[in-house]
Amino acid sequence: MVSMDIGVWIAAFFTIAATSYVFKDNRVFKFAEHTFIGTAAGYQVAWNLTQLNRIGIEPMMNKGMFQYVFPIILGLTVYTQYHKDYYWIARYGVAFMVGQGMGMAMRAKVSSDFIVQLQATTAPLTNINGILVFVLVLTGLLHFVFTVQRVDTEPFSTLVKIGRYGILIALGASFGNTVMTRLGQYQGRMIFLIRDWLALIS
């Protein structure tokens, strides 16, 4: 029996409305799109204000942790960018966020993305996967070396071609995975329509 839950009906309507775009852009799709964006933005604003209160203002008021006043002021400076005379103040807040983000990332990025990856690439070449990774990393990097003259002549051209094929295979695999991901995302909605809305299966 078809679901009698109004929430399920609303969800089914928006699922079909959003899907209708694959046939042709239309007003029902636009309505669904705008409703989603508006709802998501509203939720996010409310969420951020709640977090600001829980993590910043409440400890400041109840526990005397007045050091939180500095990040709150820095955060508020970002909004000065909307004022034509005081927009420059926003740079301080942004500079702090960028600097803090860089510091957090760089501390571990060198180890995670460079040293450990380099070690893994130069591991003993005892199997076909290891050999493929080693060869394709080197030839793939060579493909992007533009400072060597006569790169279009042997032996460089063959190595560059191997690197190019390696990159193309990786891109092909990535595209295949993307198709699978997108299908997987819609399959969940199909199950919802058939099982939860129309109740054609239990």
Next chain:
Amino acid sequence: MSSIFEKLQDIPRGLIFGLVIIAMAYPILNPIGLPITVGQTSKDAFNAVDETEDGSFVVFHVQYGAGGKPTLQPAAIAVSHHLFQKDVKVIYFVDNPVDLANTYEIFDKLDPAKYGKSYGEDYVVLSLTGPFLTQAAIVLGNLIETVPKDSEENNLVDLPMFEGYTETEDIGLVFQLTTSGDVSEGWVYQAVSRYNIRLVGGWLSMMTSSMIPYYQAGQILGFIDGSKGAADYEVLANHPGDAVMITDILSLTQLIYLALIVVGNIGYFGAKSLGEGKS
């Protein structure tokens, strides 16, 4: 007048999507039951959870919103079944309102009480906002001081599960389910490189090619690769659900896509051989 080969290159997209929708609906109504071969990365993820020390904390990051829910929510449910079978304490961690709803839906589906687990004693839900790397550093290294309350406004220090909690040393595993490349890499930076905590992941299939180097280098112990990985985990956890159903659909729709690629190529090469190919 255009030849058949040119028409094959211009199949109306309404027809293509119509075929795909039929291919998706058919296996739901008439399950084919194609066998699922569990992949090695899923087995490694399962084993990593299984080997987590009793009594330790597991940080479970739920971060896939509405878009990734069909793919990763079944995985979250299967992993939660597995975690609740073990003697570990789970910190569910979310950074947006949709994932807060997703997390409570997990509890609705699996009923923690069936496993003898209760909120505050065995699991808790935390919500945060802000730059991800900062959030991860807080959760792993300075939780109690920075986030004094859970998402239900309970003081963390008052919850029984946090009695004697010593932050990083007590965390035995981080399990992330995410649709964000920055988040999936960010956990490697924070959990593995900075705090030396074991890490397992799960993400959309399209992210796998950029994340697999971390797995091959041993930084990530195992991972759930999209819907297929979620189905693997459901089989391993012995709780078949939506992901197992999705693999049937995936197989059929992928066949449709392959057939369309072949048809398009026949059109292209046929038209080219007749000298009427598109420029």
